[in-house]
Every structure is written in structure tokens, then in C-alpha cells.
Amino acid sequence: MTISTISGAFLGTSIGLAVGIGAYTFIYAKGSSYLTNRPEACANCHVMQSYYDAWLKSSHARAAVCNDCHTPAGLVGKLATKASNGFWHSFAFTTGRFPDPIQIKPGNRKVTESACRKCHQDIVNAIDHGGKLDSCVRCHSAAGHL
Numbered sequence: 001m002t003i004s005t006i007s008g009a010f011l012g013t014s015i016g017l018a019v020g021i022g023a024y025t026f027i028y029a030k031g032s033s034y035l036t037n038r039p040e041a042c043a044n045c046h047v048m049q050s051y052y053d054a055w056l057k058s059s060h061a062r063a064a065v066c067n068d069c070h071t072p073a074g075l076v077g078k079l080a081t082k083a084s085n086g087f088w089h090s091f092a093f094t095t096g097r098f099p100d101p102i103q104i105k106p107g108n109r110k111v112t113e114s115a116c117r118k119c120h121q122d123i124v125n126a127i128d129h130g131g132k133l134d135s136c137v138r139c140h141s142a143a144g145h146l
Contacts, residue, residue: 025090034086042066045093047102054145069115069144070108081111112137 025031033041043052055061060069070085071078085108092098104112116136117124127133137143 031086034082037065037067039066045089047093047098047100051102051145058144060144064119064144068119069112072111072114073118081108109135109137116140116143 030041030044033044039052039055043049055066067078067082071081089098113136120136124133124136
């Protein structure tokens with residue numbers, strides 16, 4: 001076997017693997033739906049269905065979509081967060097390595113906290129004297145998801 005034969009086999013395998021993963025992601029797993037701002041995309045995974053159903057019943061369903069609370073403002077930050085979360089969520093769900101009920105990670109909690117403070121800025125400013133307010137979601141953990 002020559003080096004060029006091995007290189008060709010490696011290249012062919014790599015391309016096949018990339019095409020297979022891409023097809024799985026964008027056809028079976030509805031990957032393109034995650035590029036939208038539609039909340040239904042969050043319920044593609046059965047694990048998220050109860051959170052989506054709870055959001056539909058909350059007051060936030062009339063005021064915000066999932067991305068408003070769970071991704072940072074700005075296109076680059078939004079896409080980076082969605083890409084990272086998409087990879088790790090799919091990895092956890094595929095391998096069955098996710099807590100039940102699911103738990104928000106510290107980085108995502110910061111994003112959500114920032115979104116709360118942005119949308120509810122007037123209220124936060126009125127009660128947060130000197131920046132001592134620790135966390136909105138500590139007391140309002142069901143906000144957005146009844």
C-alpha cells in the first residue's frame with residue numbers, strides 16, 4: 001500500500017463521515033430549524049417538550065421566544081451560543097448523559113440573567129440598590145417556564 005492510497009482512503013472516509021454527520025444533523029435531527037428564531041425548534045428533542053409546553057402557558061410566550069432569554073444579544077454571540085449548546089445538547093441526549101430534570105449550566109445562567117436584567121431593567125434598577133441583587137432566577141426560577 002502506498003502513501004497516496006492511504007491518504008486517498010483517509011480523505012474519502014473523512015468526506016463520507018462529514019456528509020453522514022451533516023445529513024443526520026440537518027435531515028433527521030432537523031438541524032436547520034435551530035438556525036431560526038422559532039421556539040418549536042427547542043422541542044425537537046423530546047426532553048425539551050415539557051419546557052416548551054410550560055413556556056406556551058407562561059406570560060413570556062406573548063413577550064419573548066427562547067432565543068431572547070437563552071442566547072446573548074448580537075448575531076455572533078447568538079450563533080456561537082447556539083452552536084455550542086447544540087453540540088453539547090445533542091451529545092448529552094445521544095449518549096443519555098443528561099440530568100433529569102435538565103439543569104442550566106453556569107454560562108447559560110449568566111446569559112439568561114443578563115436577558116432578565118435587560119428586559120426588566122426598570123424593575124431591576126428600582127430594587128437593586130448598589131448592584132447587590134444576586135440573581136433574578138434564584139427567586140424566579142419558574143419565570144418563562146411555569
